[in-house]
Amino acid sequence: MTAVWSLWRRELVRFFRQPSRVAGAAGSPLLFWLFIGSGLSGSFRLPGAENVGYLEYFFPGTVTLVVLFAAIFSTISIIEDRREGFLQGVLAAPVPRAAIAAGKVLGGATLAWLQGAAFLLLAPVAGLRLDAPALLKAAGVLALLAVALTAIGFAFAWSVDSVQGFHAVMNLILVPLWLLSGAVFPLTGAPAWLAALMRIDPLTYGVAALRWTFYGPTAALGEGIPGPAAALAILAALGGVAFAADLWVMRRGRLE
Amino acid sequence: MTPDPADALPAVEARGVEYSYPARRIGRGATGDRAVGPAKALAGLEFRVAPGEIYGFLGPNGGGKTTLFRILATLAPPERGTIQVFGADLHGQAREVRRRLGVVFQNPSLDLQLTVAENLTHQGQLYGLSGRDLAARIERQMGRFRLTDRRDQRAKELSGGLRRRAEIAKALLHEPRLLLLDEPSTGLDPAARRDLWDTLQELQGEGVTVLLTTHFMEEGDRCDRLALIDRGRMVAEGAPAALKEEIGGDVVTLTGPDPTALARDLAARFPELAPEVREGTVRLERERAHEWVARLVEALPGRINAVTVARPTLEDVFLHRTGNRLYGGEEAA
Numbered sequence: 001m002t003a004v005w006s007l008w009r010r011e012l013v014r015f016f017r018q019p020s021r022v023a024g025a026a027g028s029p030l031l032f033w034l035f036i037g038s039g040l041s042g043s044f045r046l047p048g049a050e051n052v053g054y055l056e057y058f059f060p061g062t063v064t065l066v067v068l069f070a071a072i073f074s075t076i077s078i079i080e081d082r083r084e085g086f087l088q089g090v091l092a093a094p095v096p097r098a099a100i101a102a103g104k105v106l107g108g109a110t111l112a113w114l115q116g117a118a119f120l121l122l123a124p125v126a127g128l129r130l131d132a133p134a135l136l137k138a139a140g141v142l143a144l145l146a147v148a149l150t151a152i153g154f155a156f157a158w159s160v161d162s163v164q165g166f167h168a169v170m171n172l173i174l175v176p177l178w179l180l181s182g183a184v185f186p187l188t189g190a191p192a193w194l195a196a197l198m199r200i201d202p203l204t205y206g207v208a209a210l211r212w213t214f215y216g217p218t219a220a221l222g223e224g225i226p227g228p229a230a231a232l233a234i235l236a237a238l239g240g241v242a243f244a245a246d247l248w249v250m251r252r253g254r255l256e
Numbered sequence: 257m258t259p260d261p262a263d264a265l266p267a268v269e270a271r272g273v274e275y276s277y278p279a280r281r282i283g284r285g286a287t288g289d290r291a292v293g294p295a296k297a298l299a300g301l302e303f304r305v306a307p308g309e310i311y312g313f314l315g316p317n318g319g320g321k322t323t324l325f326r327i328l329a330t331l332a333p334p335e336r337g338t339i340q341v342f343g344a345d346l347h348g349q350a351r352e353v354r355r356r357l358g359v360v361f362q363n364p365s366l367d368l369q370l371t372v373a374e375n376l377t378h379q380g381q382l383y384g385l386s387g388r389d390l391a392a393r394i395e396r397q398m399g400r401f402r403l404t405d406r407r408d409q410r411a412k413e414l415s416g417g418l419r420r421r422a423e424i425a426k427a428l429l430h431e432p433r434l435l436l437l438d439e440p441s442t443g444l445d446p447a448a449r450r451d452l453w454d455t456l457q458e459l460q461g462e463g464v465t466v467l468l469t470t471h472f473m474e475e476g477d478r479c480d481r482l483a484l485i486d487r488g489r490m491v492a493e494g495a496p497a498a499l500k501e502e503i504g505g506d507v508v509t510l511t512g513p514d515p516t517a518l519a520r521d522l523a524a525r526f527p528e529l530a531p532e533v534r535e536g537t538v539r540l541e542r543e544r545a546h547e548w549v550a551r552l553v554e555a556l557p558g559r560i561n562a563v564t565v566a567r568p569t570l571e572d573v574f575l576h577r578t579g580n581r582l583y584g585g586e587e588a589a
């Protein structure tokens with residue numbers, strides 16, 4: 001469909017024309033990873049895998065954060081599109097709302113995926129030796145993760161009316177989802193209430209799937225985390241539900 | 257061209273259109289209209305636009321024009337009432353309507369990061385155009401709006417007038433039968449305004465129906481027919497000349513040190529004149545008004561500083577119908 005392709009392409013063109021966005025999305029996770037990863041490396045012991053240092057443990061979580069930030073930044077463009085007037089032109093065109101959402105989400109997801117995949121190449125710095133099949137699998141997981149997170153971001157960005165409002169959503173919902181995903185600390189050893197929250201956090205399964213592509217079936221994921229197939233299914237379902245939510249928020253069309 | 261059966265239908269037919277904003281937050285057009293409570297932006301509008309007509313909505317900012325425009329642009333359905341565009345229902349057959357509609361927003365819908373050519377390509381693709389056909393249409397519109405040498409310039413680098421031109425070029429790519437324009441002259445210099453109207457008249461010659469909103473009476477004067485809109489209601493409709501005829505002659509404006517007393521004394525001497533005080537001047541409507549000038553000044557010596565006799569304007573019509581002015585003060589008591 002021409003409209004989806006056109007909207008997708010626009011997202012990419014805009015991204016590469018604003019160099020600050022390129023630097024901004026990957027920059028802060030990189031600093032997080034280096035500072036927190038190095039700072040905690042002395043005191044961190046992963047239950048069941050004592051040879052894994054914190055820099056390495058934190059790596060899949062950081063890749064997820066890169067994808068999350070990139071998805072957030074690319075969906076913020078919806079708020080800009082609305083403010084600048086571009087969006088009204090798209091909405092007045094004879095394009096199904098689903099095609100508009102698909103173009104936006106796929107465009108943002110592509111950007112998020114590219115940034116996450118680029119970050120994957122830093123794996124050797126974390127002490128991870130990834131062969132080609134592992135990289136490909138990880139890239140596949142990142143693609144699912146990118147679509148799901150961009151679709152979630154889209155639903156929020158469509159519903160709030162300012163970038164400030166979106167930052168609130170990001171800080172109160174999206175970042176906590178990431179914090180509880182096993183990205184920063186393992187499920188094993190967490191207090192029961194926290195572990196319970198972690199198990200219902202869909203992002204947990206994204207990070208788990210990523211670890212599984214790195215370490216294979218021996219990955220220390222913590223009890224209660226299902227196998228890779230189930231994790232991927234949860235991730236795909238998250239994307240599907242989020243996209244349905246996108247269509248739903250778009251239907252509540254009122255004038256501002 | 258084969259005759260389109262839609263030609264026989266009115267370009268736009270609206271019945272009982274109502275829209276109100278929620279209490280929380282009200283309109284935020286470029287002009288920043290605001291209100292506090294739940295506000296009725298449109299209160300039962302009825303109108304009919306004939307194919308090939310240039311039809312205008314004239315009214316003060318905040319009068320409901322922009323709301324109506326957004327509804328006509330299919331951005332939100334009316335709360336009550338129906339609107340049909342060439343027989344297709346605006347809400348139920350939105351895609352049909354959108355195909356026939358070219359929309360020129362007041363706040364340009366160009367992507368500022370994209371070049372002129374990229375913006376046009378993107379727009380064409382949204383309307384299902386592609387390949388050589390699209391390329392040819394883009395060339396044609398860029399030629400028409402003298403944008404060809406700007407094709408690779410980003411929209412953010414264009415002046416306001418050029419952006420408006422690019423915006424109109426964009427709206428015409430798919431050859432709409434109905435062109436909607438929201439306050440098209442706002443922010444344009446006089447030369448660009450003339451250009452715009454030349455284009456609109458050219459389009460009319462090609463059979464395009466033009467529907468626009470404006471708060472400039474000069475622009476209202478150029479429409480074939482005009483609806484005066486105030487507080488969500490239509491207060492008058494007709495050809496500009498016919499609307500002005502209802503004033504019956506000329507408009508006389510008197511200024512003096514004490515307008516209220518002047519009006520009272522004038523009314524006492526010449527009850528048939530029905531003078532009114534409007535914003536510090538005494539105003540009356542009269543046929544052959546020039547014959548009255550000497551009589552008025554002689555009747556009340558020293559009380560009148562200046563007399564103006566003018567042909568009625570659309571603003572006079574608006575004032576006559578609503579008691580409010582188009583511009584300036586909210587309430588001209």
